[in-house]
Amino acid sequence: MAEVLNLPPGIAGLLTIMARLRDRDSGCPWDIEQDFASIAPYTIEEAYEVADAIDRKDLVSLKDELGDLLLQVVFHARMAEEQGAFAFDDVVAAISDKMVRRHPHVFGDASVEDVEAQTVAWEEQKRREREAAGEVDTSALAGIARGLPEWQRAVKLQKRAAAVGFDWPDVSPVIAKLHEEIEEVRAEFAAVAAAPDDAAAHDRLEDEIGDVLFVCANLARHGKVDVGAALRRANLKFERRFRAMETLAAQDGLALAELPLEGQDAYWDKSKRAERGES
Numbered sequence: 568m569a570e571v572l573n574l575p576p577g578i579a580g581l582l583t584i585m586a587r588l589r590d591r592d593s594g595c596p597w598d599i600e601q602d603f604a605s606i607a608p609y610t611i612e613e614a615y616e617v618a619d620a621i622d623r624k625d626l627v628s629l630k631d632e633l634g635d636l637l638l639q640v641v642f643h644a645r646m647a648e649e650q651g652a653f654a655f656d657d658v659v660a661a662i663s664d665k666m667v668r669r670h671p672h673v674f675g676d677a678s679v680e681d682v683e684a685q686t687v688a689w690e691e692q693k694r695r696e697r698e699a700a701g702e703v704d705t706s707a708l709a710g711i712a713r714g715l716p717e718w719q720r721a722v723k724l725q726k727r728a729a730a731v732g733f734d735w736p737d738v739s740p741v742i743a744k745l746h747e748e749i750e751e752v753r754a755e756f757a758a759v760a761a762a763p764d765d766a767a768a769h770d771r772l773e774d775e776i777g778d779v780l781f782v783c784a785n786l787a788r789h790g791k792v793d794v795g796a797a798l799r800r801a802n803l804k805f806e807r808r809f810r811a812m813e814t815l816a817a818q819d820g821l822a823l824a825e826l827p828l829e830g831q832d833a834y835w836d837k838s839k840r841a842e843r844g845e846s
Contacts, residue, residue, distance in 0.1 A: 581641055606639065622800075671688075718795065722787070755768065
Protein backbone atom coordinates (compact mmCIF):
# COMPACT_ATOMS: atom_id res chain seq x y z
CA MET A 568 0.00 0.00 0.00
CA ALA A 569 2.86 2.40 0.81
CA GLU A 570 4.23 1.81 -2.69
CA VAL A 571 0.81 2.56 -4.24
CA LEU A 572 0.77 5.90 -2.42
CA ASN A 573 4.33 6.60 -3.61
CA LEU A 574 5.50 7.15 -0.05
CA PRO A 575 9.21 7.49 0.67
CA PRO A 576 10.74 4.50 2.47
CA GLY A 577 11.35 4.20 6.18
CA ILE A 578 10.55 6.86 8.73
CA ALA A 579 10.10 9.50 6.03
CA GLY A 580 7.05 7.61 4.79
CA LEU A 581 5.51 7.50 8.25
CA LEU A 582 6.12 11.23 8.71
CA THR A 583 4.40 11.84 5.37
CA ILE A 584 1.39 9.75 6.44
CA MET A 585 1.05 11.71 9.69
CA ALA A 586 1.29 15.03 7.84
CA ARG A 587 -1.50 13.87 5.52
CA LEU A 588 -3.66 12.72 8.43
CA ARG A 589 -3.25 16.11 10.13
CA ASP A 590 -3.87 18.16 6.98
CA ARG A 591 -6.57 20.70 7.83
CA ASP A 592 -8.15 20.52 4.38
CA SER A 593 -7.97 16.86 3.40
CA GLY A 594 -6.91 14.92 6.51
CA CYS A 595 -8.75 12.68 8.94
CA PRO A 596 -11.24 14.58 11.16
CA TRP A 597 -10.33 12.52 14.22
CA ASP A 598 -6.57 13.01 13.82
CA ILE A 599 -7.01 16.72 13.12
CA GLU A 600 -8.89 17.42 16.34
CA GLN A 601 -6.37 15.71 18.62
CA ASP A 602 -3.87 17.53 20.85
CA PHE A 603 -1.06 16.49 23.21
CA ALA A 604 -3.42 15.88 26.13
CA SER A 605 -5.89 13.77 24.15
CA ILE A 606 -3.14 11.62 22.62
CA ALA A 607 -1.16 11.09 25.85
CA PRO A 608 -3.39 8.24 27.15
CA TYR A 609 -2.92 6.37 23.87
CA THR A 610 0.84 6.80 24.17
CA ILE A 611 0.78 5.22 27.63
CA GLU A 612 -1.53 2.43 26.44
CA GLU A 613 0.76 1.57 23.53
CA ALA A 614 3.77 1.38 25.83
CA TYR A 615 1.93 -1.13 28.00
CA GLU A 616 0.97 -3.16 24.93
CA VAL A 617 4.66 -3.32 24.00
CA ALA A 618 5.40 -4.66 27.49
CA ASP A 619 2.57 -7.18 27.17
CA ALA A 620 3.94 -8.52 23.87
CA ILE A 621 7.36 -8.88 25.50
CA ASP A 622 5.83 -10.73 28.47
CA ARG A 623 4.12 -13.11 26.05
CA LYS A 624 7.36 -13.53 24.06
CA ASP A 625 5.29 -12.75 20.95
CA LEU A 626 7.77 -11.17 18.55
CA VAL A 627 5.21 -10.84 15.77
CA SER A 628 2.97 -8.77 18.02
CA LEU A 629 5.99 -6.91 19.37
CA LYS A 630 6.80 -5.69 15.86
CA ASP A 631 3.27 -4.33 15.48
CA GLU A 632 3.15 -2.82 18.97
CA LEU A 633 6.51 -1.08 18.51
CA GLY A 634 5.10 0.41 15.31
CA ASP A 635 2.05 1.65 17.23
CA LEU A 636 4.33 3.20 19.85
CA LEU A 637 6.48 4.83 17.16
CA LEU A 638 3.33 6.30 15.64
CA GLN A 639 2.64 8.00 18.96
CA VAL A 640 6.06 9.68 18.87
CA VAL A 641 5.46 10.78 15.29
CA PHE A 642 2.00 12.10 16.24
CA HIS A 643 3.36 14.24 19.10
CA ALA A 644 6.25 15.48 16.97
CA ARG A 645 3.89 16.48 14.16
CA MET A 646 1.67 18.48 16.52
CA ALA A 647 4.74 20.22 17.91
CA GLU A 648 5.97 21.00 14.41
CA GLU A 649 2.62 22.57 13.55
CA GLN A 650 3.08 24.88 16.54
CA GLY A 651 6.63 25.76 15.52
CA ALA A 652 8.06 24.15 18.66
CA PHE A 653 10.13 21.26 17.26
CA ALA A 654 9.96 18.51 14.64
CA PHE A 655 10.68 14.78 14.54
CA ASP A 656 14.32 15.35 13.53
CA ASP A 657 14.76 17.51 16.63
CA VAL A 658 13.45 14.66 18.78
CA VAL A 659 15.95 12.28 17.19
CA ALA A 660 18.80 14.79 17.60
CA ALA A 661 17.91 15.39 21.24
CA ILE A 662 17.88 11.72 22.22
CA SER A 663 21.04 11.03 20.21
CA ASP A 664 22.88 13.86 21.98
CA LYS A 665 21.61 12.65 25.34
CA MET A 666 22.75 9.07 24.76
CA VAL A 667 26.24 10.18 23.76
CA ARG A 668 26.43 12.61 26.69
CA ARG A 669 25.29 10.02 29.23
CA HIS A 670 27.61 7.28 27.97
CA PRO A 671 31.09 8.84 28.20
CA HIS A 672 32.48 5.34 28.88
CA VAL A 673 31.35 4.34 25.37
CA PHE A 674 31.75 7.55 23.38
CA GLY A 675 34.51 9.19 25.44
CA ASP A 676 37.44 8.46 27.70
CA ALA A 677 35.56 7.63 30.91
CA SER A 678 35.38 4.11 32.34
CA VAL A 679 32.96 2.29 34.65
CA GLU A 680 33.58 -0.91 36.58
CA ASP A 681 30.15 -2.50 36.38
CA VAL A 682 26.41 -1.93 35.90
CA GLU A 683 26.00 -0.52 39.39
CA ALA A 684 28.75 2.04 38.82
CA GLN A 685 27.15 2.96 35.50
CA THR A 686 23.81 3.56 37.23
CA VAL A 687 25.47 5.89 39.72
CA ALA A 688 27.25 7.76 36.92
CA TRP A 689 23.99 8.03 34.96
CA GLU A 690 22.15 9.60 37.89
CA GLU A 691 25.04 11.98 38.53
CA GLN A 692 25.00 13.07 34.88
CA LYS A 693 21.25 13.69 35.09
CA ARG A 694 21.80 15.77 38.23
CA ARG A 695 24.40 17.89 36.47
CA GLU A 696 22.05 18.38 33.53
CA ARG A 697 19.25 19.55 35.83
CA GLU A 698 21.67 21.92 37.54
CA ALA A 699 22.87 23.30 34.21
CA ALA A 700 19.25 23.87 33.21
CA GLY A 701 18.81 26.08 36.29
CA GLU A 702 16.79 23.66 38.39
CA VAL A 703 16.89 24.80 42.00
CA ASP A 704 15.72 21.57 43.63
CA THR A 705 18.89 20.03 45.07
CA SER A 706 17.17 17.06 46.74
CA ALA A 707 18.36 13.54 45.94
CA LEU A 708 14.75 12.98 44.86
CA ALA A 709 14.72 15.82 42.32
CA GLY A 710 13.63 15.13 38.77
CA ILE A 711 11.42 12.09 39.41
CA ALA A 712 8.40 12.64 37.18
CA ARG A 713 5.03 12.87 38.88
CA GLY A 714 3.32 11.48 35.80
CA LEU A 715 4.80 8.00 36.27
CA PRO A 716 2.62 5.12 37.42
CA GLU A 717 2.76 5.36 41.20
CA TRP A 718 4.36 1.93 41.67
CA GLN A 719 7.16 2.96 39.32
CA ARG A 720 7.58 6.29 41.07
CA ALA A 721 7.77 4.49 44.42
CA VAL A 722 10.69 2.37 43.20
CA LYS A 723 12.48 5.41 41.78
CA LEU A 724 12.07 7.30 45.06
CA GLN A 725 13.48 4.33 46.96
CA LYS A 726 16.43 3.94 44.58
CA ARG A 727 17.32 7.61 44.89
CA ALA A 728 17.17 7.41 48.69
CA ALA A 729 19.28 4.25 48.63
CA ALA A 730 21.90 6.04 46.52
CA VAL A 731 22.68 8.28 49.51
CA GLY A 732 22.63 5.38 51.97
CA PHE A 733 19.03 5.56 53.18
CA ASP A 734 18.16 1.90 52.72
CA TRP A 735 17.85 -1.35 54.64
CA PRO A 736 20.93 -3.57 54.33
CA ASP A 737 18.97 -6.67 53.28
CA VAL A 738 15.45 -7.97 52.80
CA SER A 739 14.79 -9.13 56.40
CA PRO A 740 13.84 -5.70 57.84
CA VAL A 741 11.73 -5.03 54.75
CA ILE A 742 9.67 -8.16 55.43
CA ALA A 743 9.41 -7.19 59.10
CA LYS A 744 8.20 -3.75 58.06
CA LEU A 745 5.60 -5.33 55.77
CA HIS A 746 4.22 -7.35 58.68
CA GLU A 747 4.11 -4.18 60.78
CA GLU A 748 2.22 -2.26 58.10
CA ILE A 749 -0.27 -5.09 57.59
CA GLU A 750 -1.09 -5.00 61.31
CA GLU A 751 -1.69 -1.26 61.04
CA VAL A 752 -4.03 -1.87 58.10
CA ARG A 753 -5.86 -4.47 60.17
CA ALA A 754 -6.36 -1.91 62.94
CA GLU A 755 -7.66 0.73 60.53
CA PHE A 756 -10.12 -1.73 58.98
CA ALA A 757 -11.46 -2.33 62.49
CA ALA A 758 -11.76 1.43 63.01
CA VAL A 759 -13.68 1.83 59.74
CA ALA A 760 -15.98 -1.07 60.65
CA ALA A 761 -16.73 0.63 63.96
CA ALA A 762 -17.40 4.02 62.32
CA PRO A 763 -18.24 3.43 58.62
CA ASP A 764 -19.24 7.08 58.08
CA ASP A 765 -16.04 8.51 59.57
CA ALA A 766 -14.15 10.15 56.69
CA ALA A 767 -11.02 10.49 58.81
CA ALA A 768 -11.02 6.73 59.43
CA HIS A 769 -11.21 6.06 55.70
CA ASP A 770 -8.32 8.49 55.14
CA ARG A 771 -6.22 6.64 57.70
CA LEU A 772 -7.07 3.33 56.04
CA GLU A 773 -6.02 4.69 52.65
CA ASP A 774 -2.79 5.96 54.18
CA GLU A 775 -1.95 2.59 55.74
CA ILE A 776 -2.79 0.63 52.58
CA GLY A 777 -0.48 3.02 50.72
CA ASP A 778 2.27 2.18 53.20
CA VAL A 779 1.78 -1.54 52.53
CA LEU A 780 2.04 -1.01 48.78
CA PHE A 781 5.13 1.18 49.21
CA VAL A 782 6.83 -1.51 51.29
CA CYS A 783 5.85 -4.15 48.70
CA ALA A 784 7.57 -2.03 46.04
CA ASN A 785 10.63 -1.91 48.30
CA LEU A 786 10.46 -5.68 48.76
CA ALA A 787 10.45 -6.14 44.99
CA ARG A 788 13.39 -3.74 44.61
CA HIS A 789 15.45 -5.68 47.14
CA GLY A 790 14.62 -8.88 45.25
CA LYS A 791 15.55 -7.23 41.92
CA VAL A 792 12.00 -7.95 40.73
CA ASP A 793 10.21 -5.50 38.45
CA VAL A 794 7.01 -4.50 40.24
CA GLY A 795 5.06 -4.01 37.02
CA ALA A 796 6.16 -7.38 35.63
CA ALA A 797 5.30 -9.11 38.91
CA LEU A 798 1.84 -7.56 38.99
CA ARG A 799 1.23 -8.36 35.33
CA ARG A 800 2.16 -11.98 36.07
CA ALA A 801 -0.24 -12.03 39.01
CA ASN A 802 -3.01 -10.54 36.87
CA LEU A 803 -2.45 -13.10 34.14
CA LYS A 804 -2.41 -15.92 36.68
CA PHE A 805 -5.68 -14.74 38.24
CA GLU A 806 -7.34 -14.34 34.85
CA ARG A 807 -6.16 -17.76 33.69
CA ARG A 808 -7.40 -19.51 36.84
CA PHE A 809 -10.69 -17.61 36.98
CA ARG A 810 -11.48 -18.48 33.36
CA ALA A 811 -10.65 -22.12 34.17
CA MET A 812 -13.09 -21.94 37.10
CA GLU A 813 -15.83 -20.76 34.77
CA THR A 814 -15.09 -23.57 32.33
CA LEU A 815 -15.01 -26.26 35.02
CA ALA A 816 -18.28 -25.04 36.51
CA ALA A 817 -19.90 -24.95 33.08
CA GLN A 818 -18.76 -28.54 32.45
CA ASP A 819 -20.71 -29.48 35.59
CA GLY A 820 -23.74 -27.59 34.31
CA LEU A 821 -23.30 -24.76 36.81
CA ALA A 822 -22.97 -21.00 36.55
CA LEU A 823 -20.20 -19.66 38.74
CA ALA A 824 -22.25 -16.62 39.76
CA GLU A 825 -24.95 -18.86 41.20
CA LEU A 826 -22.59 -20.66 43.57
CA PRO A 827 -21.83 -19.59 47.15
CA LEU A 828 -18.28 -18.52 47.91
CA GLU A 829 -17.43 -21.96 49.28
CA GLY A 830 -18.46 -23.56 46.01
CA GLN A 831 -16.49 -21.01 43.99
CA ASP A 832 -13.44 -21.63 46.17
CA ALA A 833 -13.72 -25.35 45.42
CA TYR A 834 -13.52 -24.61 41.70
CA TRP A 835 -10.61 -22.21 42.31
CA ASP A 836 -8.70 -25.01 44.04
CA LYS A 837 -9.65 -27.38 41.23
CA SER A 838 -8.35 -24.94 38.61
CA LYS A 839 -5.03 -24.66 40.47
CA ARG A 840 -4.69 -28.43 40.66
CA ALA A 841 -5.45 -28.72 36.95
CA GLU A 842 -2.81 -26.08 36.20
CA ARG A 843 -0.25 -28.10 38.14
CA GLY A 844 -1.30 -31.30 36.35
CA GLU A 845 -2.84 -32.80 39.47
CA SER A 846 -6.11 -34.68 39.57
